[in-house]
Amino acid sequence: MSHPPAAGKAVTHDRAALRQALAAILPTELILSEEEDLRPYECDGLSVYRQLPLLVLLPETIEQVQGVLRLCQRLGVSVVARGAGTGLSGGALPDANGVLLSLAKFNRILEMDPQRGIARVQPGVRNLAISEAARPHGLYYAPDPSSQIACSIGGNVAENAGGVHCLKYGLTVHNIQQIKLVTIDGELHEIGGLGLDVPGYDLLALLTGSEGMLGVIVEVTVKLLSLPERVQVLLAAFDDVARAGAAVGAIISAGVIPAGLEMMDKPAIQAAEAYAHAGYPVDAEAILLCEVDGTNEEVSEHVRTVRGILLQGGAIEVRTARDEQERLDFWKGRKSAFPAVGRLSPDYYCMDGTIPRRRLPEVLQAISAMSQEYGLQVANVFHAGDGNLHPLILFDANRPGELDRTEEFGGRILELCVQVGGTITGEHGVGMEKINQMCSQFASAELQQFHAIKAAFDPDALLNPGKAVPTLHRCAELGAMHVHHGQLPHPDIERF
Amino acid sequence: MDNTDNTDHSQQLAEQIAEAAASGRALCIQGGNSKAFYGRLPQGEPLSVAAHRGVVSYDPTELVITARAGTPLKELVATLRAENQMLPFEPPGYGENATLGGSIACNFSGPRRAYAGAARDFVLGTRVINGRGEQLRFGGEVMKNVAGYDASRLMCGALGTLGLILEVSLKVLPLPEAQASLVFELDPASALARMQALARQPWPLSASCYLDGRLHLRLSGTAGGVSAARQKLGGELLADDEGFWAAIREHHDGFFAEPAPLWRISLDAAAPPLPLAGESIYEWGGALRWLRGEQDMQALRALAQQYGGHATLFRHGASREHVFQPLSPGLLALHRQLKQAFDPVGILNPGRLYSEF
Structure with missing residues (x-):
């Protein structure tokens, strides 16, 4: 892209010498140095940035991580930590003159404690695997990024990952209890505790979302929530995006905090429907998915209230999922929106700004105008409950100049988000991608x-x-x- | 001073801090001075933030309010109540003059803490002045924001040692439609077990408190949800529900009136009743335990640590030297380096948290 990763430090490290020094800490089979072995690590989920590291390290124990960091500090070698490599901002992009530290072998759930409602896990454990292991106990881990089937909890902490249930259940920072962190000097720190607060500074909050810049996370204790007694989802279709946006405000004004509240615009609806056959109304300009959960009585009351608001707010159609299968179908369309849009075009570029909800109509209008200006199509999916907007810009990297135009367009969307009082990144992180913004x-x-x-x-x-x-x-x-x-x-x- | 004067004092405060930094004079940041009892002994020249007050922006449909640090907590709560909303962490004021800034600097949270979250969980953004006199803005007014380090939440509980809080943006929530509290006669171990069992099930709980052999549970939610939970849980209905929880929150209950040292023990909710002399109150599903009376500090702290927690000498200590549980050498080093990063001369509330910085 137009701003390639910065070149390495002044000192250039010798691969073979570094490999030899590391062999005192790690068994040699845990040190990758051949180009074909390094290749799978050259990028994360943002594959437009690629870079081979000097070496890839695959430690298996905390002591090995400590040893590696101590050595790297002594030799002045840079370290990029990597979880599952699903990040969307190039946060795990390797440094040409440093090592890539993969936490993939830290993949065990160390303790599931339903009594306390916590799970102690290694950082390489997948997000969804935690909820799956907790489910037999009537518990689950709330943050559910779209990539939850693949992304690791260590990466979730590093990025302060969100998901579709943030408005009610918060982000990663609200759902973890303790982490173990190794700093560059090789020291192991326990941060957080088993109570609801700690003495001194809230380092857990500072480290959550710190993008691997402050230390390497080697263990995470997450909070588990009890599965709600009942969950219900409503799907509302609108012939006007602004009206759908207003309905979101009206639901919240009525005192209902939905578990999930998602909006999709027409291009996104059509792509998702073609891909997932979720039963979405393809002629609608916008749809809202509103999920409510709680006790049986609460859910009945909230469904009644939300339905009334949606109809009064001008929805042309409101459906309540008839059963669990239909509820899952409604969500399937939304959760597969990214790959669905991916089928429409050779490449797509996902933006991640957050805006105050009330500014949505003007932001969508401006994006639409820019879309014409750049000649690039955009599909919008929106975590409407918490204001997190994901415009997906469709492009073809093989057409000369299109990638650069896409990037410029994306950058302007993010600057617009800042102008209206929002932020350049709601949940994907800055990484390498948004460093200029x-x-x-x-x-x-x-x-x-x-x-x-x-x-x-x-x-x-x-x-x-x-x-x-x-x-x-x-x-x-x-x-x-x-x-x-x-x-x-x-x-x-x-x-x- | 005119109470309705909402002039922006940030420039003036920044200049005062810059001057103090230049001459190396320590400052003691004050809002309503209602928390002077808390932490190690305040030292330095008082710097009042009280005049820097007022709601900066509030749109109820966004569920976000931004207010200046000197805004009285009571005023903020009333502003929200007028729109049928609330601060979900239910902060105690511990005095009529409590301000928003002080509440955030202490990270004080009330009865709803275990069920909704702490002050730090609802902070979306801050404007602060660091020890160089620079005005900085972190976070913002949106729910999701991962640009830059989360320095806003870092201010929560830092007792002003990292920066003077000028302004705070908070996520707010609707007031529950209905509320009712139930009382059960139980021994301490059974009360703890009961709170734990309930926490693992989807009840509409919003507070719990065990005192004088009685477990008090507050239910909040929709009318139907609260009434159904009431039927299923049984127990005796608490008559003065609002009054009871306010007395617990503000420490107006008789338990807190005694002049004996008051310890605040924050720990794993699953910990059994601690084998310690003195009367106790349990809150937050068992994760917060107030203990009154003289204690062997070392033994108490070792016990709290054994259960994943820590003990604070909250009030009435004979000495205010060791108020907070000591940090491990590694964490202490990180704290000092962070203090240095925000306040290199060491002029902001020095020694209020720990003697070392």
Whole structure:
């Protein structure tokens, strides 16, 4: 893409020498160095960025992770941690001059404690595997990113992953109790506890979503919730996107907090229907999926209330799932929206801005105008309950210039999200992908504060270098290209 | 001072901090000064945030409110109540003058904590001034935001040692349509077991408290949901429901009036009744235990730690030297480095949390 990963540090490390040094810590079969073995690790879920690392390491124990980090700090070698590699922001993109530390072998559920409602798991355990193991006890793990079948809990913590149930049940940060973290000096820290708070700073909150910049997560204790007594979902079709948006506000104003509240626009509906045969009304301009859960009585009352609001709000059709199968079908369409859109076009690029819900109509209008300007089609899926918008830009990377146009279009969508009071990333993280847009969301002093936080944990900046927080120079260079209202952004640093 | 004057004082506060940093003068940040009893002894020149007050934005359909730190908690709660909404963490004020900023800096949460979340769980964004006098904005007014480190939640419970909180954006929730509280006569072990068992099932619980041999459970939700749960759970209906929970939240119950040291033990809810002398109150499904009376501090802290928790000398300590459970050497080092990152000269509430920073 137009901004390739930064080149390695001034010192270039020798692959063979590094391999030999690491062999004192790891059995050699856990160190990959041949190009064909490194290839599968060259990218994460954002495959437009690719880079081979010097080595891939596959430690099996916490002690090995400690040893690796200690050695890397001593030698000044950078370390990029990787879970399942499903991230969508290039957060696990390798560094050409460093090692990629895969946590894939940390794949065991260490303890399932239904009595306490917690599970202690290794970071490589898949998100869905936790809920599956908890289900026989009437429990589940609430955050459910679309990739839950594949993504790992360690990656979820690193990205503060969300899902479709965030409005009611929160993000990863609300659903974990404790982590074990190894810092770059090889120290093992227990962060959090078994109670509902800890003495001192809330490091668990700081580390959740820190994108592998501050330490390597080697164990996670998650909270489990009791499965609701009953779950019901309503599907409402609208002939106008703004009306669907207004209905979302009306549901919340009525005092109902749905477990899930999702919106899709026409292109997304049609793609999902063609792919998943969910029974969606393909002529609608927008559909809303509203899931309510709780006790039997609560659900009955909420279904009645929501149905009334949707009809009053101008829905042309409101369906309540007749049975569990239909409920799952309604969701299947939404959960497969990304691959469904993927079938329409050789490539698609998923954006992840969050906006105040009330600004939705104008944001969709602006996206639609930009879509015409760039000649690129867009399908929108929207976590309407919490304002997290995923515009999917359809493009063909084989057409010269289309990837660059797509990226520019995406960048403008994110800047628009910031302008209306939102953020450039709701749940996918900054990683490598949105590093430039960080310059529009944060001022120099804020970025400097982030760098100071980073230095408090990792003074030599060896963990996941070049990601998540841009250097001020990078922002200044960009700023020279985008001068808004005659004001130079980040004016307080040297120009060159 | 005119109470309705909502002038923005952030510039002035930033200048005061920058000046203090330049001359190395320690500052003691104050809102309504209702939490002066909490933490290690305040030191430094008082810096009042009380005048920096007022709701900055509130759109009930967004479920988000943004207010300045000096806004009185009572005013904020009333503003939300007028729209049929609430602060889900039900913060205690511990005094008439409690402010939003102080509540967040202490991360104080009330009876609903175990069922809805803590103050930190509802913080979406903050504006703060760090120890260099720089105004910084973290997070925002949206529910999902993973751009940059979560420095907003880091402010919760930091007791002002990392920055002066100027403004806070919070997620809010609708007030429940119905509420009722039930009382059961039980011994301590059975009460804990009962709270635990209920937590594993989908009941519309919003608070629990065990005192004087009686377990009090609060149900909140839709009218039908609360009434059905009441039928199934049995027990005796608590007459002054609002009054009871307010007295527990604000420490107005007789238990808290005694001058004996008050310990706050936060631990694994599954821990049995602790073998300690003194009267206790259990809250939060058993995860919070108030203990009154003189204690062997080392033994108490070792016990709390054994159950995955920690003990705080909350009030009436003879000494305010060791208020909080000591940190492991590794975590203490990270705390000092973070303090250094936000407040390099060490002027913001120094020593309020730990003697080392």
